[in-house]
Amino acid sequence: MTQEMSQVKTTAPLRNVALCMKALERAMNSPDHLPRMVSFSGPSGMGKSMAASYAANKYRAYYVECKSSWTKRALLEAIMLQMGIPAIGPIYKLTEQISEQLALSGRPLIIDEMDHIVNRSAVEIVRDIYEGSKAPILLIGEEMMPQKLKKWERFHGRILEWAYTQPADMQDAKLLASFYCRKVKVKDDLLEAVTKAAKGSVRRICVNLSRIEEEAMGIGLSEIGLKEWGDRQLYTGEAPARRII
Amino acid sequence: MIPSERISADTRQNVWNAIREQRTFTSVSILNATNLDDLSSVRWYLRGFERAGYIKKTATDKSPRVYELVKDIGREAPRVRRDGSPITQGTKRDQMWRTMRILKIFDADELAMAASLEESPVDSEDARSYVFHLHKAGYLQLVQAAKHTGGMSRYRLIQSMYTGPKAPMIKKVRQVYDPNLKKVMYQEGRS
Numbered sequence: 001m002t003q004e005m006s007q008v009k010t011t012a013p014l015r016n017v018a019l020c021m022k023a024l025e026r027a028m029n030s031p032d033h034l035p036r037m038v039s040f041s042g043p044s045g046m047g048k049s050m051a052a053s054y055a056a057n058k059y060r061a062y063y064v065e066c067k068s069s070w071t072k073r074a075l076l077e078a079i080m081l082q083m084g085i086p087a088i089g090p091i092y093k094l095t096e097q098i099s100e101q102l103a104l105s106g107r108p109l110i111i112d113e114m115d116h117i118v119n120r121s122a123v124e125i126v127r128d129i130y131e132g133s134k135a136p137i138l139l140i141g142e143e144m145m146p147q148k149l150k151k152w153e154r155f156h157g158r159i160l161e162w163a164y165t166q167p168a169d170m171q172d173a174k175l176l177a178s179f180y181c182r183k184v185k186v187k188d189d190l191l192e193a194v195t196k197a198a199k200g201s202v203r204r205i206c207v208n209l210s211r212i213e214e215e216a217m218g219i220g221l222s223e224i225g226l227k228e229w230g231d232r233q234l235y236t237g238e239a240p241a242r243r244i245i
Numbered sequence: 246m247i248p249s250e251r252i253s254a255d256t257r258q259n260v261w262n263a264i265r266e267q268r269t270f271t272s273v274s275i276l277n278a279t280n281l282d283d284l285s286s287v288r289w290y291l292r293g294f295e296r297a298g299y300i301k302k303t304a305t306d307k308s309p310r311v312y313e314l315v316k317d318i319g320r321e322a323p324r325v326r327r328d329g330s331p332i333t334q335g336t337k338r339d340q341m342w343r344t345m346r347i348l349k350i351f352d353a354d355e356l357a358m359a360a361s362l363e364e365s366p367v368d369s370e371d372a373r374s375y376v377f378h379l380h381k382a383g384y385l386q387l388v389q390a391a392k393h394t395g396g397m398s399r400y401r402l403i404q405s406m407y408t409g410p411k412a413p414m415i416k417k418v419r420q421v422y423d424p425n426l427k428k429v430m431y432q433e434g435r436s
Binding site: 050 | 343358359396425
């Protein structure tokens with residue numbers, strides 16, 4: 001038995017989950033005179049959702065995911081649905097109720113796909129909620145979100161930390177293999193090839209791992225390495241190169 | 246009689262709502278503000294809230310006892326037992342319910358993995374059963390059926406079926422109950 005086996009399996013050790021948690025916890029423990037909003041951004045496929053769900057579960061955070069069509073009111077209504085409060089009344093009332101609930105409960109707010117509302121006045125509402133509650137808020141978005149937020153100067157200055165996703169590494173691949181490949185053992189050399197092919201993307205690692213397991217089961221192997229994998233392709237997220245025959 | 250923890254979630258919430266409204270109160274004033282029918286169950290909740298430090302007796306030694314709210318944590322009632330210890334039952338379902346919304350498309354194993362915390366691990370079997378029931382009850386849409394060569398069915402949480410923060414419950418009688426809508430959403434054997 002390895003030590004890993006005796007521990008509870010969670011996504012916490014994944015590189016980007018750990019980074020995201022660090023940023024959120026910094027916001028939660030931030031002294032009164034410092035801001036409590038943090039940003040976590042990076043390209044898609046890097047495991048931001050896994051990070052968000054771990055963080056949301058750990059601190060029973062209120063979580064909303066923005067849509068491109070969202071107005072101020074839509075954002076408020078989504079947060080209130082999360083809080084189980086009926087969204088009745090004018091916008092300022094809803095903002096007050098949300099702020100009060102955040103302040104009293106001490107639970108953080110996570111706003112995912114923040115990019116979608118950056119060009120809308122809904123950003124101002126996030127600032128109002130923050131000012132009214134001083135609650136820790138985690139903003140999650142794509143790579144360019146921090147740049148886009150710059151145009152909201154009053155908002156920008158309230159961000160305690162700009163955290164960025166990091167490429168998934170071999171450690172991540174090992175952990176993901178323990179989740180995705182239960183029936184088949186994937187040897188390190190193949191895992192290394194997977195990590196390389198995935199170019200830092202958690203999603204591509206996962207796609208490859210489930211293909212590998214399926215393939216191994218199909219040919220009746222309980223263990224698979226680079227040798228057994230042979231010249232089968234790994235998913236790199238790119239269209240395959242044209243072959244000249 | 247000790248109210249069952251599962252059934253009484255609404256009652257606990259009602260008592261808590263009344264406490265927040267009144268701030269200073271007696272067991273009788275809470276009873277009057279709720280639809281409970283006996284004082285003993287009000288006292289049962291007050292005792293738990295008191296031991297957990299949410300409410301406190303005021304300095305008067307008059308009878309009836311007057312309490313005050315000293316730790317307001319917002320709208321959601323604290324989930325504590327009579328002795329003040331936190332109730333953890335149902336939190337794994339809450340974790341899964343929350344995680345489904347965030348992952349969007351998932352199979353049961355992925356759900357269990359993403360929803361697990363060190364202090365509150367979700368096992369695959371539990372996730373499978375929960376996913377199965379929620380699919381039956383119309384919360385989840387089947388995205389990709391399990392292949393016979395292995396793999397698991399993948400599901401999507403139907404957006405309009407996110408009814409609120411409380412996780413739908415699977416009752417012992419094989420029902421799916423939605424505490425947000427206060428409605429039975431699925432009953433085994435009926436369709």
